[in-house]
Amino acid sequence: MASTLALHGGEPIRTRPFPAWPAAAATDSATDAATDSTETELLDVLTSGRWGSTHGTRVTAFEEDFARYQQAAHCVCVCNGTLALVAALRAAGVGIGDEVVVPPYTFIASAAAVTFVGAVPVFADVQPDTHLLDPVAAEAAITPRTRAVMPVHIAGRPCDMDAFTALGRTHGIAVIEDAAQAHGAEWRGRRVGAIADLGTFSFQSSKNMSAGEGGAVVTNDDGLADRLYSLANVGRVRGGGWYQHEHLGYNLRLTEFQAAVLAGQLRDHPDQQHRRESNATLLGSLLGELDGVWLPSTDPSVTAHGRHLFLVRLPALGAVGRRDAFVRALAAEGIPCSSGYVGLHRNAALRAEIANLTKRLDLPSTEPFVPVTDRLASDTVWLPQPTMLGTPEDVHDIAVAFEKVLAQAATL
Numbered sequence: 515m516a517s518t519l520a521l522h523g524g525e526p527i528r529t530r531p532f533p534a535w536p537a538a539a540a541t542d543s544a545t546d547a548a549t550d551s552t553e554t555e556l557l558d559v560l561t562s563g564r565w566g567s568t569h570g571t572r573v574t575a576f577e578e579d580f581a582r583y584q585q586a587a588h589c590v591c592v593c594n595g596t597l598a599l600v601a602a603l604r605a606a607g608v609g610i611g612d613e614v615v616v617p618p619y620t621f622i623a624s625a626a627a628v629t630f631v632g633a634v635p636v637f638a639d640v641q642p643d644t645h646l647l648d649p650v651a652a653e654a655a656i657t658p659r660t661r662a663v664m665p666v667h668i669a670g671r672p673c674d675m676d677a678f679t680a681l682g683r684t685h686g687i688a689v690i691e692d693a694a695q696a697h698g699a700e701w702r703g704r705r706v707g708a709i710a711d712l713g714t715f716s717f718q719s720s721k722n723m724s725a726g727e728g729g730a731v732v733t734n735d736d737g738l739a740d741r742l743y744s745l746a747n748v749g750r751v752r753g754g755g756w757y758q759h760e761h762l763g764y765n766l767r768l769t770e771f772q773a774a775v776l777a778g779q780l781r782d783h784p785d786q787q788h789r790r791e792s793n794a795t796l797l798g799s800l801l802g803e804l805d806g807v808w809l810p811s812t813d814p815s816v817t818a819h820g821r822h823l824f825l826v827r828l829p830a831l832g833a834v835g836r837r838d839a840f841v842r843a844l845a846a847e848g849i850p851c852s853s854g855y856v857g858l859h860r861n862a863a864l865r866a867e868i869a870n871l872t873k874r875l876d877l878p879s880t881e882p883f884v885p886v887t888d889r890l891a892s893d894t895v896w897l898p899q900p901t902m903l904g905t906p907e908d909v910h911d912i913a914v915a916f917e918k919v920l921a922q923a924a925t926l
Contacts, residue, residue, distance in 0.1 A: 519922055520846040527915040528848035532908060535900040536724045537782075552778035559770045567591075568747075572773035577730070579780055583698070584715075586708035586732035588739035591773070592746050592766035595694045595716025598729035599627035601766060602712040603662065605731070605741040606688035608633050611875045612661035614690075617647035618857040618887045620666040624692050625858050629867050633661065637859045637882040643811040645669065645825055645890055649677035653685075659877070662688040667696035667706055670722070670820020671810065675701045675709045682710065690714070693820075697723045698787050700818035707732040712742075717772070722786070722822055722899055723779045725772040790821040790902040793909050797824060797902075800913035806830050806920055824897040825854075826916075831923060832893020839926035840919055841895055847915040854896040857887040 518524025559565060559572065567573035573591055581589035592598045608614060610632035616625050618637040625635040638651040647665045656663075663681060665673035675691075682689035689710035693699070697715060699706045707713025712735075715721075717728030731742050741761075743752055749763035750756075801807050808827035831837045837853060844851050858864055859882040872879040901912065919926075 519843050519919065519925065521843040522925070526846060526848045527918060528911045532850060532901050533903040536719055552775060555774040555777060556771060559774050565770050567767045567770060570770035572770045572777065573768050576773040576776050580730055581732055583780060584707045584732050585705040587734045589730050589732045590739065590742040590746050591768040592729045592731065593768060594727050595714060595718060595729040596623040596627055597764070597766050598714035598716070598731050599623060599692065600630050601742055601745045602690050602714050602731050603627060603631045603633065604745055605738050606662055606690060606712060608661045611659065611877060613657060613659040615652045615655045615660060615663040617666055618859045618882065618884050619645055619855055619890055620668060620692070620858065621694070622858060622861060622864065624664060624666055625864055629871060634868060634871055634877065637884055639884040639886045640890065642886050642890065644671060645810065646671065646673045649674055649681060653681055656685055660685065660687055662690055664690045664692055666692040667699060667820065669823035669825050670696045670699050672696065672699050672701040672706050672816055679710055694721065695822035696820035697721070698783060698818060699820035702815050703817050708734045711735065712738060717776060720898065722820060723776065723783055725775040725779065728768050728772050728776065786903060787821065790899060791819065793902040793904065793906070794821050794824055796906060797909045797912060800910065801826060801916055804917055804920060807916070821902055822899050824902060826895045827890070827893050828895060829893050832889070836923060836926050837893050837895065840923065843919045843926055844915055847918065849912055849915045850898055850901055852896045854894050855891060857884060857891050859884055859887070
């Protein structure tokens with residue numbers, strides 16, 4: 515029974531859980547100290563009565579620290595990553611009837627945020643060896659109505675920011691980095707986010723830096739930073755009066771409680787990131803020896819990978835429609851995994867909203883041609899970042915489970 519798939523009644527490769535995330539409990543003495551510090555800071559916020567950022571100092575302090583961490587001049591924290599995108603789009607001047615080029619292989623928020631400001635997401639295909647927006651496809655999708663392009667750093671891997679910043683300059687459009695999965699990631703030694711005009715981050719529960727919910731926008735542009743501040747603070751301006759609303763804005767503010775948690779998350783991130791990178795490197799070397807496994811290409815320009823997801827392609831299984839069965843079999847062996855994104859160009863809610871916008875605004879509508887996205891959506895397997903926070907033994911279990919399931923793929 516040892517070689518029988520767990521899905522078919524055999525013994526699973528492992529029953530031990532991988533590290534929990536978000537990390538509510540300490541796993542070593544250093545984390546113990548950080549956890550104690552976070553608990554103290556949360557209690558301090560509670561007893562202070564200054565729970566909102568308009569009366570406290572912790573959100574402002576975290577904004578300064580996170581901006582420094584991401585090598586940005588400015589950071590404005592907001593309530594979640596989706597509205598971070600909305601604020602960035604509004605700050606960049608994107609509005610009703612404009613177009614924004616986005617990849618279809620991404621979370622729905624990337625495209626939904628575009629519709630929230632009355633603009634139309636235009637899907638451009640991704641690269642088969644990186645899962646990232648293809649700069650050539652993105653440029654081909656630009657029209658006179660294009661106001662911005664949104665490269666998304668999927669899985670924590672930076673897009674080709676040389677190509678996208680050049681594209682923005684050439685066409686006079688804003689470049690907004692969706693870095694929701696890419697805390698600490700680097701392109702040619704520069705942290706992502708402020709390489710382009712604006713960059714957004716998420717602190718949702720699954721992210722490598724989490725407060726349960728939350729988000730941030732970073733930029734090096736003083737004017738954009740002022741617009742972001744106003745958008746997040748109901749139209750107020752820095753240094754202005756409480757009822758001095760010089761613009762129309764939202765209330766997107768983060769709470770002091772969330773900032774207290776994020777301060778600890780920021781302290782822990784470098785050590786956790788080192789562990790993720792070490793384990794991801796080991797797993798890549800092990801899976802690279804297996805027939806039928808395609809791993810993302812390497813690029814020396816990616817000087818730090820965010821490692822939010824570990825992506826694996828199984829083209830042969832995808833071609834015959836067995837990828838999802840593989841995912842179920844791998845999960846039965848005790849390995850957390852998923853099939854990942856279905857292309858956004860196939861999402862019924864988005865399609866309906868885009869059709870409604872283009873009809874109301876009397877704009878042309880075209881059917882996206884994104885064959886690479888369809889192929890990736892059929893053959894990619896995701897491993898979530900907590901699987902990279904374990905031990906080398908945990909990583910070996912993942913590789914053994916892959917080998918076991920692949921050897922019996924014909925039975926799936």
